[in-house]
Amino acid sequence: MTKNTLYYGDNLEIIRNYISNESVDFVYLDPPFKSNQDYNVLFREQDGSRPAAQIMAFEDTWTWDQGSEGAYLDVVENGPVKVSRAMEALRQILGENDLMAYLAMMAPRLLELHRVLKETGGICLHCDPVASHYLKVLMDAIFRPENMRNEIVWLRTSAKGLMTRRLPSNHDVILSYQKGKGATWNMGAVFNPYDADNLDEKTRKKYSHREPDGRVYRLDNLNNPNANRPNLTYEFLGMTKVWRWTRERMQAAYDAGLVVQTRPGTVPQLKRYLDEQRGKPCGDVWTDIPPLNSQAQERLGYPTQKPEALLERIIQLCTNEGDAVLDPFCGCGTSIAVAQRLNRRWAGIDITHLAITLLKHRLKDAFGEDVKKSYEVKGEPVDLSGARELAIGRDRYPFQWWALGLVGARPAEADQKKGADKGIDGHLSFHDDRLGTKSKRVILSVKSGGLKADDVRSIHSVVERDKAAIGVLIALDEPTGKMKTEAASFGFYNSPGWNTRHPKIQILTVADLLNGARIDMPPIRQTSTTFKKAPRAKVAEAPQALLPFDVEEE
DSSP states (O other), rough: SSSSEEESHHHHHHHHSOEEEEEEEEEOOOOOOSSSSSOTTOOOOOOSOHHHHHHTTSSOOOOSSHHHHHHHHHHHHOOHHHHHHHHHHHHHHOOOOOOHHHHHHHHHHHHHHHHHHHEEEEEEEEEOOHHHHHHHHHHHHHHHHGEEEEEEEEOOOOSSSOOOSSSOOOEEEEEEEEESSTTTOOOGGEEEETTTTTTTTTHHHHHEETTTSSSSEEEEEEBBBBOOOOGEEETTTTTTEEEESSSSHHHHHHHHHHHHSSSTOOOOOEEEGGGGGGOOOOOSEOOOOOOOOOOOTOSSEEEOOEEEHHHHHHHHHHHOOTEEEETTTTTOHHHHHHHTTTTEEEEEEOHHHHHHHHHHHHHHHHHOGGGGGGGEESSOSSSSSHHHHHHHHSOHHHHHHHHHHTTOOEEEEEEEOOOOOOTTTTTEESSSSSSSSEEEEEEEEESOOOOOOOHHHHHHHHHHHHSSSEEEEEEEOOOHHHHHHHHHTTTTEETTTTTTEEEEEEEHHHHHTTTOOOOOOOOOGGGOOOOOOOOOOOOOOOOOOOOGGGSOOO
């Protein structure tokens, strides 16, 4: 991995064809798993059909079919012996069901991720507790049991609802493995800062002293744990001891008021201030990182979005600046945004153009326009022939989402059924006054072929029906002169707030958009962006490295 990259496509094929052996320092993945609801609503199919790539990544419904049977047989027949046996055992236990289909699709991906990891690399697999123990068996077979670091429990929400036959499920599991014994592990990233106003009883008893300015401190031992240190044996304040420090350092600390003798004849002690300590060591149960609530500033409307604080802890723990981070199920890109902010190199893979578009908006909002220079996108069409190739597929949604992304439009509501979209494929919003109080809509229809004059009349009818301001046809084919004349006959939308005039019905071809054309419409204010605006990124501070004897021991 030499340059930050977003890949569009099936992550298995991308990893196999584009990611080199031992080129990645850390992998984070949060693959979707079957639940009682389709929570990946941004990406689900609308009519029940499931293209193979959709099954493998986003529909949150895994079904045992020919694809999963083939993936299973490939691993059993061609994979490492331990992985083959593990998969056979899991199938004997589970049979042919959705969970086994999930494991069959995960196995080849985990094998490829093991291949691309450096010997000093690590991996964190974020999963549902329903599947975590089966995934752990698979991870043990691939990474070896001795390379498991932790099974981390993240309290993702408070217990909700009244369960009559079991306890509510309110945690996720993060399986952390290293590839080799020299894998990166930054202890300085696993401490929770102390809150002086909310200390636990043990810490409060230890830090029982307070300076006149309010700083809280404890008195700590200055004796050297090694009694056989003649060079550190001397008299200080009337006490001869084997000290932890040299005489010069001890005197300097005394002069600075850090070494005190509470009364004559007692052993001098060190003032250790609470606000200078790294905090409490973090265990493998994380309850201090709350989930994203509906009002969180960083929330982008992605149903399974994880908080940046969670990914920041994981990435700081397992990587150093300049390391390469890979997320093969990047979704709305929390791991990518955090890696960018922490000065890590990164690669993200996603099966939908919608997610890639959302992530590009997130990076721009968080880091500014110049961030575009720091990464490239592979797998998206860059010319008309590439657009035609994307449109050929039996599923029209990838082309539709990509085309809408060219103008920054949001796709039509995800819960609409195919054939019931009422002529709307996407929409944009703008404010029709400079105060930003009157919101208006631009509706869009995407045509991948067979553009007709009726399409022009149809989008005008939809504009009138929905009281929208402007209607836009995005077409793969060039419109005829008659179609352009038909569009022009519907006149203009006059914006009273901006005192501007815009064609009410517009036809833009994919070729136009690739050449820089844009919708003729009033300005879009920041408060009216199509995708929820990500907050501006703040550079995170690197964990402090402390001397061994300065580590706070609990």
